[in-house]
Amino acid sequence: LTHRLVAQKSTICADENPAYDGLAFHYDLCRVNHSQEYCSIDGTTNNLAESFFARFRRMIMGVYHKMGNNYMMHYANETAWREDFRYQSDKDKFDNVLKRCLKARPSRDLTGYWQGNKKPTAKFGLESLCLEASNDNQYLAVA
Known part of the structure; x- marks a missing residue:
């Protein structure tokens, strides 16, 4: 479903849920760990x-x-x-x-x-x- 709806080379911002791990191979995946921070140092949210x-x-x-x-x-x-x-x-x-x-x-x-x-x-x-x-x-x- 992600490949049908998300353009190639898109940046996906997600939390630390392991369900998103498989997206890192196909997309630029930026993560933020909400147990430690509201948004990451580089602005990922x-x-x-x-x-x-x-x-x-x-x-x-x-x-x-x-x-x-x-x-x-x-x-x-x-x-x-x-x-x-x-x-x-x-x-x-x-x-x-x-x-x-x-x-x-x-x-x-x-x-x-x-x-x-x-x-x-x-x-x-x-x-x-x-x-x-x-x-x-x-x-x-x-x-």
Whole structure:
């Protein structure tokens, strides 16, 4: 999943969780040990990711109440947009969304939703690597 969603030669900032060890071979991996420091001497921090996930959890509890994993990319894109533009005025946010809507092509995931066109359940981990080219790239480009 990381190889599908993270560009090659990207820098990934993470904490000391051993789950990230395998990424060091493919990406520039910077670590911060939160038991010793808030951010490393060279400025490495993963606070942007922690802020994103805190906002995402609040959306689940306060806005949506239930999220299916088949539309998780849409929810994640909305959360990222809210995180990126949280300091802009409501007018600027509206203009930004309107420009993106006018630029985007019709969604194959949402067109005909009420007529029964439902997106299949998302696959994670190794199972996700077996998927054919998905429509997610369109939403990543627009986001």
